[in-house]
Amino acid sequence: xxxxxxxxxxxxxxxxxxxxxxxxxxxxxxxxxxxxxxxxxxxxxxxxxxxxxxxxxxxxxxxxxxx
Numbered sequence: 001x002x003x004x005x006x007x008x009x010x011x012x013x014x015x016x017x018x019x020x021x022x023x024x025x026x027x028x029x030x031x032x033x034x035x036x037x038x039x040x041x042x043x044x045x046x047x048x049x050x051x052x053x054x055x056x057x058x059x060x061x062x063x064x065x066x067x
């Protein structure tokens with residue numbers, strides 16, 4: 001009815017699980033880096049837009065000096 005199953009998985013199953021975990025970790029790191037880049041870019045664009053909406057003309061130099 002039931003086959004023999006040792007309490008430790010076979011080495012090839014363990015290797016497949018490790019590979020899948022590393023791939024998932026790499027995807028999560030990629031998403032995190034992309035999200036941080038997006039937040040940084042959107043923050044810079046918002047500062048530039050706020051400066052332009054206040055009627056200033058030298059906004060590009062103000063925003064680039066804040067970096």
